[in-house]
Amino acid sequence: MLSKRHTPEQVITKIAEGDQMLNEGKTIAEVARSFGITETTWYRCKSTYGGMKANDAKRLKELEAENRRLKIMVADLTLDKAMLKELAEGNF
Template identity: 30%
Template structure:
């Protein structure tokens, strides 16, 4: 994953400058970023402070980790289910074959 070019505090400082009245094109030129990045940050982090922003990122990371754990558990359950159905089929087939003799 690509490392962040701007820290949380830098993003907050840029958003504060915009709130103070700086124009978006001037901010983008000054900080070497695209206007799309600015608007994405404003939509995501507008109205937050640095501690809230950090907490949100921690929660996003935890959510990503939990989703990965869920997917792994689901895959394991599917493998077990498939193996059990194969065992049951084999037992049924062996019983049917031995009853016919």
């Protein structure tokens, strides 16, 4: 089965719809089945995006991308530092 990635805005909308279905008396299994996901996926999305608004989710994704970029920069700088230190010691 081919998996489909949803945008954070779509996930937040589906969580709101699912919460409404739960308030109407449906079970978690029925809600998850109606969206074509597993209960585990429902709980994971709920814990990640529950209580967020669409613009909050967009900001979260932007921050995650920036954090990923900064981690790569730190790794590169650490490697450069290690190489320069090794050259300065003459162990090449």
